[in-house]
Amino acid sequence: MSDILRISGGSDEDDRFSRFRLIGWWDQARLAAAKVLVIGAGALGNEIVKNLALLGVGRVVVADLDRVENSNLSRSVLFRESDRGRAKAEVAAGRAADIYPGIRARPFVGNVVYDLGQGIYRWADVILGGLDNREARVAINHAAARAGKIWIDGAIERLDGVARVFDPAVGPCxxxxxxVNDWKMLEARRSCALLSRGEMELGKVPTTPTTASIVAGIQVQEAVKLLHGLEVLSGQGYVFDGTHHQSYVVSYTRKEDCPSHEPYEAVEELAEGAGTVLLGDLLERARSDLGAGAVLELSRDLLKSLTCDRCGTTESRFGSLGRVTEAEGRCPGCGLARTPAFFHAIDGEDPALLGLTPAAIGVPPWDVVTGRAGWRQRHYELAADRGTVLGPLADAS
Incomplete structure (x- = not known):
């Protein structure tokens, strides 16, 4: 039996992908071998996952923090009323297999800003974003740029939307x-990082399933072209005007002073994971490689302490800000929201840190930490966590 028939699982007559193969450049084997990271499992994410399954994409990781609500049912093709309260990522991954049993879909339930390690970006062939806030997009942008990967962003509002392809290595990100206003709004969001989820949800964007299907369709179509080595909308955006149907393509300009265009150089895969290696051992490794003055730099800011300005008290608390609840962020004495302090480097001056694991201070599984001495750098991937994050997909990676 030919490779094509093995992928399709039958004869030419019952090949589910036979119509695709009528496209001259189509290579179903490429899609079957593809590794795709989908971030966001809401209206856009549902349509993205649905399309990937219909196309016969082989391996997909779906990342999302939220759970299915009643309002999602009018905009999300993969969700059912019985799914309310379940994790969106788990439902979407499961329904993908209902559409195409050959897909291997893995959910990641967590905060993509704080809890999704760099390793998954290095694993993916293409990254598709279906989120509705700037903070998450900036986090994806940083991670994709460091991994040297192209990512395809989607955004929708009312009847309008845009699909954009970013390749930081050669063009605008x-x-x-x-x-300026975007950065001001982002800083305002970050300064209110301990707001309750209910307060943050006041800023939800009005959308329709029709617009989601169009924008996600363009995103996935660009991903298919990318996987086939065809030209994509790199540094451009497809703008969909759903009110007047005057859709058009815009081009973005690369800012030469933008800090998010530098991929990691050679990354060394370590046999340890975030929960097993000690920070002191990692720092010693970096200093062995780079010299006695090297420090460890983390891939994101982590929580160091919480301070109540009214009471004048500070609680040392290492961890991921994404895992701090509103109640934990309030002062136990007066109830005022406390101010978080962050850190992103370890220089050895705090001996207590050196006896902790990266996981103990909030570094996510399968992340990358960097040793730096001046301009010289060494990057270390905590590769032992690969199986924890990918699950069964790790066997075929």
């Missing part, structure tokens, strides 16, 4: 498109 998402941050290059941000203006």
């Amino acid at each position: 998402y941050e290059c498109t941000m203006g």
